[in-house]
Every structure is written in structure tokens, then in C-alpha cells.
Amino acid sequence: MSASSQGFALITGASSGIGATYARRLAARGYNLILVARDQARLETLAQSLQQQHAIEVRILRADLTSASDLRRVEQELQSNAAITLLANNAGMSVDGEFLDADIDRIQTMLALNILAPTRLAHAAANAFRARRGGVIINIASVLSLMHEMFNGAYNGSKSFVLTLTRAMQRELANSGVQVQAVLPGATRTEIFDRSGKSIDELPQEMIMEVDDMVDAALAGLEAGEAVTIPALEEIALWQEYDRARGAMLPYLSLSQPASRYRQ
Ligand SMILES: NC(=O)c1ccc[n+]([C@@H]2O[C@H](COP(=O)([O-])OP(=O)(O)OC[C@H]3O[C@@H](n4cnc5c(N)ncnc54)[C@H](OP(=O)(O)O)[C@@H]3O)[C@@H](O)[C@H]2O)c1
Known part of the structure; x- marks a missing residue:
């Protein structure tokens, strides 16, 4: 048992790519x-190396998050383990x-993993953290959440869901001591491309970020208190302007009368 004062970070998808990188970075910051x-084998290898490098405790919770019973076990961990302070x-x-x-069956599996699982886990963590008046939830979305024109819409839509849910949670958790961040990575060099049957090398090199850079930027955004972090976006004013334009429409989107152009 370690003397970590940071508590435990629970990271889903920790066996490779972005999740494994969060595990390394959070271990270096003193999180259990x-x-x-x-x-399981990859998780054990990572756990051993992080335990050796840092004076922390690492536990493995093997779960297929598309299985209702496995997902429930992870939710129960978030509900019952008061030492958890961060969910990635x-x-x-x-x-x-x-x-x-x-x-279409693969699309359904993707929607279960990308939408249902993070929704149930965010719900469990948010309630537990709010009751303890502290905690951090990092929801990994994607820049594809903002792109309706590229890729297949089902993946994009699953990430738009994560972005919308995150922003609604931020409103509900304002002044609760719980921080919620949406991270919108662009193309990041991980296994996700190979796993889906595509090569990352089909993309122009200038579009691809190394995973260490992506996670370091996302953690810098978290530590700066950002609600939405877009690691590649230099001109943050572009995002702010987009969000302002969206906000400016809000008073006019639900009214008793159709717009004049639809009236005879
Ligand atoms: N790489 C990119 O370009 C990019 C861009 C934007 C957003 N993202 C998002 O970033 C997140 C991480 O992806 P990545 O790029 O790091 O890809 P990755 O290297 O393929 O990692 C995916 C992780 O999810 C786990 N996983 C997959 N299916 C699972 C299941 N049914 N149950 C539990 N865990 C499962 C995998 O572990 P096991 O196989 O051991 O279960 C692995 O640890 C994803 O949400 C992805 O959509 C990635």
C-alpha cells in the first residue's frame, strides 16, 4: 500500500494508446x-512497470465494457471505493x-463502448464525487465530434454525444468541487486505426500527433481548468467563436411560431 495523497485514478482503456499514456503520466504525478x-496480460505488464518506477499501488480491473455485467462491476467500484478521485x-x-x-453489429458494439459505457461510468463517478465534494472526470471525445463531413457519422456522433454530455455535466456540477473535462484529440498515433482495419499512414503526417504530446497537452488543459481541451488547436479564438455562435442561437431555437420562411 502506498502513501499517495492523490487517491486512485480509474482509467478505462488503459492497456494501450491514450489510456496507457494517462496511466504513465498520472503515476508520475503520484496517483494510485x-x-x-x-x-489482462498487457495491464499486468503496465502495472508492474509503473509500480516499480513510482511508489504507487496499481490494481487491475479486467472488464469488457460492452458487457453489461462487466460494466456494472466497474460502476460498483466507482460507487463503493471512496479512494477514487479521478475517472478517465x-x-x-x-x-x-x-x-x-x-x-451494423460492429457499429452497435462501438456505440455500446463509446456511449453507453462512459455514460454509466460518468454517472456513477459524478454522484460519488459530488457526495465527497471533489473529484475529476476526464471524458475522451474527439475532434470528429465537431466534424459532420468526414468519416462515418456513427463514430463522430458517439463523440458528439460525449462532448454534449460533458458540457451538461459541467453545468450540473458547477460549484460542486467536481471538475469535468472533455478532451478532443485529433488523429493520434495509437492502435485504434489498426484495430479498425485502417492504417494511420493513410493520413497526412502533419495531421498526426504523438500520443505523449496529446496526453501532456490534455493534462495541461485539465490543470488550467479548461472545460474543453482541443490539443491541436492553436487559435483558441476559433473554438470560442464557434461556441459563442452556438450560444447566440439558443434563445431562437424553440419558439411558438415557425420561422417566417416556412409560413405561406
Ligand atoms: N487515436 C486517435 O486518433 C483518437 C482521436 C480521437 C479520440 N480518440 C479516442 O481515444 C480513446 C482511446 O483510444 P486510443 O486511440 O488510445 O486507441 P487504442 O490504442 O486502440 O486503445 C483503446 C483502448 O480501449 C480498450 N478497449 C477496447 N475495447 C474495449 C472493450 N470492449 N472493453 C474495455 N476496453 C476496451 C482497449 O483495451 P483492450 O483491447 O485491452 O480491451 C485499449 O486499452 C478512444 O475513446 C478513442 O475514440 C482517439
Whole structure:
């Protein structure tokens, strides 16, 4: 048992890519870890190396987050373990190709992993953290949440869901002591491309960020208190202007009368 004062960070999808990088970075910051994914052997290798490098405790919670019973076990951990102070809602997958050509059963699995799992875990963590008046929830979305024109809409839409849920949670958790961040990575060099049957090398090199850089930027955004972090975006004013324009529409979106252009 370690003397960590940071508590435990529970990271989903910790066996590779962005999740494994969060595990390394949070271990270096003194967090104890609970690593969640399906691949027990990879989780054990990572756990051993982090335990050796840092004076922390690392536990493994093997779970297939598309299985209702496994998901429930992770929720119960968040509900019952008062030492957990951070949830990184990261596990996710993509399905390559156009929506119409894709295997609809794979799309359904993706929606279970990218939408249902983070929703239930965020709900469990948010309630536990609010009751303790503190905690951090990191929801990994994607820049594709803002892109309706590219890729298959089902993946994009799953990430738009994560962004919307995060922003609604931020409103509900204002002044609660609980911080919620949405991270919108662009293309990041991980296994997600290979796993979906696509090569990352099909993308222009200037579009691809190394995973260490992505996670370091996301953590810098978290530590700066950002609600939404877009690691690649230099001109933050572009995001602010987009969000301002969205906000400016709000008073006019639900009214008793149709717009004049629809009236005879
Ligand atoms: N890489 C990018 O370009 C990019 C860009 C924007 C957003 N993202 C998002 O970033 C997150 C992490 O992806 P990544 O790029 O790091 O990909 P990755 O290297 O493929 O990692 C995905 C992680 O999710 C886990 N996972 C997959 N299916 C699972 C299941 N059914 N149950 C539990 N865990 C499961 C995997 O572990 P096991 O196989 O061991 O279960 C792995 O640890 C995802 O939400 C992804 O959508 C990635």
C-alpha cells in the first residue's frame, strides 16, 4: 500500500494508446491506479512497470465494457471505493469505412463502448464525487465530434454525444468541487486505426500527433481548468467563436411560431 495523497485514478482503456499514456503520466504525478481493459496480460505488464518506477499501488480491473455485467462491476467500484478521485473515461473504438458499408453489429458494439459505457461510468463517478465534494472526470471525445463531413457519422456522433454530455455535466456540477473535462484529440498515433482495419499512414503526417504530446497537452488543459481541451488547436479564438455562435442561437431555437420562411 502506498502513501499517495492523490487517491486512485480509474482509467478505462488503459492497456494501450491514450489510456496507457494517462496511466504513465498520472503515476508520475503520484496517483494510485485502477487499470480497466480486456487484455489482462498487457495491464499486468503496465502495472508492474509503473509500480516499480513510482511508489504507487496499481490494481487491475479486467472488464469488457460492452458487457453489461462487466460494466456494472466497474460502476460498483466507482460507487463503493471512496479512494477514487479521478475517472478517465477513455476506452473507445472506431469502425472504418462509410456508414452504409459498415457492419451494423460492429457499429452497435462501438456505440455500446463509446456511449453507453462512459455514460454509466460518468454517472456513477459524478454522484460519488459530488457526495465527497471533489473529484475529476476526464471524458475522451474527439475532434470528429465537431466534424459532420468526414468519416462515418456513427463514430463522430458517439463523440458528439460525449462532448454534449460533458458540457451538461459541467453545468450540473458547477460549484460542486467536481471538475469535468472533455478532451478532443485529433488523429493520434495509437492502435485504434489498426484495430479498425485502417492504417494511420493513410493520413497526412502533419495531421498526426504523438500520443505523449496529446496526453501532456490534455493534462495541461485539465490543470488550467479548461472545460474543453482541443490539443491541436492553436487559435483558441476559433473554438470560442464557434461556441459563442452556438450560444447566440439558443434563445431562437424553440419558439411558438415557425420561422417566417416556412409560413405561406
Ligand atoms: N487515436 C486517435 O486518433 C483518437 C482521436 C480521437 C479520440 N480518440 C479516442 O481515444 C480513446 C482511446 O483510444 P486510443 O486511440 O488510445 O486507441 P487504442 O490504442 O486502440 O486503445 C483503446 C483502448 O480501449 C480498450 N478497449 C477496447 N475495447 C474495449 C472493450 N470492449 N472493453 C474495455 N476496453 C476496451 C482497449 O483495451 P483492450 O483491447 O485491452 O480491451 C485499449 O486499452 C478512444 O475513446 C478513442 O475514440 C482517439
